[in-house]
Amino acid sequence: MAVAARQESTRQAILAAVTSPVADRLRTLRGPVAPRRHNARTIAALTANPGCDRRAVLDAAGVDKVLLAEQVGHPARFGQSxxxxxxxxxxxxxxxxxxxxxxxxxxxxxxxxxxxxxxxxxxxxxxxxxxxxxxxxxxxxxxxxxxxxxxxxxxxxxxxxxxxxxxxxxxxxxxxxxxxxxxxxxxxxxxxxxxxxxxxxxxxxxxxxxxxxxxxxxxxxxxxxxxxxxxxxxxxxxxxxxxxxxxxxxxxxxxxxxxxxxxxRMTRIADLLDRLPEGLSFDLALDADGVSTRPAGELAGALAATSARYVPECRASCELALHCRTEARGSTGALGASVREALGGAADVATALALAEGRVKPGPHEQESARLLRHAARLRAEALA
Missing domain, CATH: 3.90.320 (Lambda Exonuclease; Chain A)
Incomplete structure (x- = not known):
């Protein structure tokens, strides 16, 4: 009886997992293909940057990030020979x-x-x-x-x-x-x-x-x-x-x-899905040869609807790192998490330079980072002189 009860519990758990609203939304995001399996490497990479909603959503949906990166023009440059x-x-x-x-x-x-x-x-x-x-x-x-x-x-x-x-x-x-x-x-x-x-x-x-x-x-x-x-x-x-x-x-x-x-620390997938626009899909529209027929611009637009948190370390573990780096160009985050945190509210390099040169008035949350930037700018000017 105990074995039968456990088997029935297992069957109910499987049925609930595959018919839940979250599972339905993830299938929509992935398209009509089998999901890519998680493994220890993907989980380790995901937890190395837990603030990246984009990777969390794509991994949960089982999207093939290698093909996705190739289709948007930024193929991954790492992997085992x-x-x-x-x-x-x-x-x-x-x-x-x-x-x-x-x-x-x-x-x-x-x-x-x-x-x-x-x-x-x-x-x-x-x-x-x-x-x-x-x-x-x-x-x-x-x-x-x-x-x-x-x-x-x-x-x-x-x-x-x-x-x-x-x-x-x-x-x-x-x-x-x-x-x-x-x-x-x-x-x-x-x-x-x-x-x-x-x-x-x-x-x-x-x-x-x-x-x-x-x-x-x-x-x-x-x-x-x-x-x-x-x-x-x-x-x-x-x-x-x-x-x-x-x-x-x-x-x-x-x-x-x-x-x-x-x-x-990771946000629940259900909460992340609620932030995405209805109808969003990363379906690669594969043909009989496994080649994506989805226009690159559509896929890039779909990626833009998700929130990424690029850091240079992503290049060693994420297939979409080069695409995200291109998106993040000019931001302080592209220089590394330590730089982004040290600059406080300065989200992009142009703002940080303006604060350092005194060309803009810092807001309430930028006072400390502005003081440090002005001090660094003075030291650099003295060193160059």
Whole structure:
């Protein structure tokens, strides 16, 4: 009876999610295509700039931002190379072959654990693809409640982003080998002589923090302490230039705290949708070959109806960064969040220069920034003289 009740509850939750007014509005925004899935990278990027309503709306609707950026004339200039993707697939396949033997051996060696049998449950097999997100999430919850399962591959996780449940299908392993549940993150960039690219390690730590947060929320639903999910993430990368694994421990406590705080700050999607004009759509009108037929001017106009908050850091994580930078040209925000905050109410560079030169009278909220700008202008003039 308990299983049947839970299945009915799951069915009702799925029905409510797909028939809600918010879901209908998001489908209108996206157009008649399947939504793009969230992943840890998109959530990490979203929470890095929680004040950007544009990204929050596009991600919630599942709009393909890569194609959108190309169609408006500002294609993204970042991403993983095909070589790196192929190398990553080869490396991961080797780790997971023969019941994850190589992966388990490397993890045990890093944690100082003895060899021994470990039950592995892969939730990403073909039969699971026929299940809904909610059903796969329920399978993950059941797997976590089993004491006999030591390793869970491809769990379906869920976090709430701006009031909407977001499902994550991470290509990761959750391992319980020493009493604590640990996220095992596999990356293709190498660890050479004990060192790795710090920017890539930082990005991996923030993405892993998304999984830690999601696993902790799931653990709480099971009535278990969130602390049972360790913040020490096991990062597995190729050693030097081969395919032998090297395992590093990443302390993600700071990243988890930042992520929790930023998610709590985000405006609910329903509130953001209320601010948008009726009939707004980012439908790319794809043809049979997957090419957008929607005029670039229409899409640019649709983007202009959303509020963006561009900062230079967006170029490293957002597909629409170049378009937003063009829109923000001349604003103080385009120079960075610290500059925008230091200049107070001066929203654009022209106003800041006018205040510095004393050509305009500052308003009540611009007094302090005007004083600092005039002082900086005097120092610059003295230095040039």
């Amino acid at each position: 095909p070589f790196a993707i192929s190398r990553g697939v080869t490396f991961e396949s080797g780790l997971k072959a023969d019941g994850h033997r190589a992966l388990l051996a490397a993890v045990r060696e890093r944690l100082g654990l003895a060899e021994g049998p470990a039950a592995v449950l892969d939730l990403g097999r073909s039969e699971a693809a026929q299940l809904s997100n909610e059903e796969r999430h329920e399978r993950t919850r059941q797997a976590l409640s089993r004491a006999d399962v030591a390793v869970i591959d491809h769990p379906m996780l869920r976090v709430e982003v701006a009031g909407q449940p977001v499902y994550l299908e991470p290509d990761l392993v959750a391992a319980r080998l020493d009493g604590q549940l640990r996220v095992v993150e596999i990356k293709s960039f190498p660890i050479i002589d004990g060192r790795a690219d710090q920017a890539k390690v930082a990005a991996a730590a923030m993405q892993a923090a998304v999984y830690v947060l999601a696993l902790r929320q799931l653990h709480r639903q099971l009535g278990r302490p969130a602390a049972d999910v360790s913040a020490d993430v096991l990062l597995v990368c190729p050693r030097d230039f081969g395919n032998q694994p090297a395992v590093a421990v990443l302390d993600t406590r700071r990243q988890v705290a930042v992520l929790s705080r930023q998610l709590a």
